[in-house]
Amino acid sequence: xxxxxxxxxxxxxxxxxxxxxxxxxxxxxxxxxxxxxxxxxxxxxxxxxxxxxxxxxxxxxxxxxxxxxxxxxxxxxxxxxxxxxxxxxxxxxxxxxxxxxxxxxxxxxxxxxxxxxxxxxxxxxxxxxxxxxxxxxxxxxxxxxxxxxxxxxxxxxxxxxxxxxxxxxxxxxxxxxxxxxxxxxxxxxxxxxxxxxxxxxxxxxxxxxx
Amino acid sequence: xxxxxxxxxxxxxxxxxxxxxxxxxxxxxxxxxxxxxxxxxxxxxxxxxxxxxxxxxxxxxxxxxxxxxxxxxxxxxxxxxxxxxxxxxxxxxxxxxxxxxxxxxxxxxxxxxxxxxxxxxxxxxxxxxxxxxxxxxxxxxxxxxxxxxxxxxxxxxxxxxxxxxxxxxxxxxxxxxxxxxxxxxxxxxxxxxxxxxxxxxxxxxxxxxx
Numbered sequence: 001x002x003x004x005x006x007x008x009x010x011x012x013x014x015x016x017x018x019x020x021x022x023x024x025x026x027x028x029x030x031x032x033x034x035x036x037x038x039x040x041x042x043x044x045x046x047x048x049x050x051x052x053x054x055x056x057x058x059x060x061x062x063x064x065x066x067x068x069x070x071x072x073x074x075x076x077x078x079x080x081x082x083x084x085x086x087x088x089x090x091x092x093x094x095x096x097x098x099x100x101x102x103x104x105x106x107x108x109x110x111x112x113x114x115x116x117x118x119x120x121x122x123x124x125x126x127x128x129x130x131x132x133x134x135x136x137x138x139x140x141x142x143x144x145x146x147x148x149x150x151x152x153x154x155x156x157x158x159x160x161x162x163x164x165x166x167x168x169x170x171x172x173x174x175x176x177x178x179x180x181x182x183x184x185x186x187x188x189x190x191x192x193x194x195x196x197x198x199x200x201x202x203x204x205x206x207x208x209x210x
Numbered sequence: 211x212x213x214x215x216x217x218x219x220x221x222x223x224x225x226x227x228x229x230x231x232x233x234x235x236x237x238x239x240x241x242x243x244x245x246x247x248x249x250x251x252x253x254x255x256x257x258x259x260x261x262x263x264x265x266x267x268x269x270x271x272x273x274x275x276x277x278x279x280x281x282x283x284x285x286x287x288x289x290x291x292x293x294x295x296x297x298x299x300x301x302x303x304x305x306x307x308x309x310x311x312x313x314x315x316x317x318x319x320x321x322x323x324x325x326x327x328x329x330x331x332x333x334x335x336x337x338x339x340x341x342x343x344x345x346x347x348x349x350x351x352x353x354x355x356x357x358x359x360x361x362x363x364x365x366x367x368x369x370x371x372x373x374x375x376x377x378x379x380x381x382x383x384x385x386x387x388x389x390x391x392x393x394x395x396x397x398x399x400x401x402x403x404x405x406x407x408x409x410x411x412x413x414x415x416x417x418x419x420x
Contacts (some may be wrong), residue, residue, distance in 0.1 A: 132215055
């Protein structure tokens with residue numbers, strides 16, 4: 001056997017969006033565990049580190065002044081306020097990974113996705129995870145235990161808003177069974193890596209070999 | 211376990227193109243054997259049936275008058291002359307399969323692909339199979355035995371022309387190892403089936419379930 005051919009490839013930005021309770025976090029964690037060529041995007045945040053969180057791995061922790069400076073300097077691919085805290089995706093870190101041929105995974109909502117679409121449309125692969133039904137989503141949200149009726153209701157209403165944005169995505173996975181959904185997600189990633197436009201070394205390869 | 215959710219899906223047209231000797235025919239045959247939801251496109255041809263060829267399965271055999279009538283009636287998605295014979299892809303049969311949710315596989319060259327691109331751009335997924343190198347391609351063509359030096363040279367020249375069209379394709383597979391390439395082809399097909407635009411029943415599913 002000859003050794004496999006490696007064509008230079010620009011990484012891609014894989015966005016996973018879904019309502020809370022659709023199983024997105026589990027899928028993301030399993031994908032990251034199984035695939036060494038994709039890494040989670042590390043966000044900048046103004047919130048305090050929680051016990052066990054590692055600076056630069058879980059988040060980049062900054063104060064509000066530094067965060068505002070970065071917003072003004074246009075250093076974020078997307079940023080948002082969630083309740084009292086601010087979050088942003090640092091452009092330089094993501095582009096550095098893409099240029100190294102690494103893929104970057106984003107666990108963000110429809111608003112963050114729209115900002116990425118505006119700022120980096122060519123690198124983006126957008127996947128929306130749907131729960132099998134409203135009833136099943138409610139069951140999953142209730143099974144998270146302690147939540148009060150009001151919290152469940154508020155989450156269901158947020159879910160409805162998030163779900164209304166599914167037509168803005170490239171691929172839809174209906175997460176009935178996690179193993180099946182993980183296979184589907186891996187197929188999407190494998191296929192997108194074979195796209196001509198991402199194989200940046202192909203021209204040199206063809207010119208040199210034929 | 212609940213039963214899996216089946217969303218109505220419009221089939222897609224999967225085009226495989228490659229120079230002769232790149233392994234396309236083997237890949238196509240294995241894909242068809244492993245996947246019941248894709249079938250080979252059956253062409254209309256003016257050439258005589260060879261022993262063992264089945265009408266309607268291998269080809270639809272017609273005389274030149276009938277072929278010309280179909281060309282004039284615009285009944286082909288693409289058609290071409292190859293040496294002394296004429297070949298065409300019947301639009302009605304292909305569209306019937308797509309509407310039934312079946313995928314259709316095409317083993318055609320860059321010229322046929324350009325015609326499909328013009329006539330059915332939304333249904334098309336274009337994959338180009340590259341051999342690992344010119345040297346390896348020549349070795350494969352020579353190993354087909356009986357061919358004279360002139361035939362090999364003519365094939366290499368045809369291959370160069372075909373290869374020059376790779377940038378017109380969506381995906382590129384470098385066929386170093388058939389098992390790897392088959393996996394890549396299956397990932398492309400799986401991913402394209404999850405594309406939002408192909409899942410024609412999604413709107414009804416979401417409306418009915420959320």
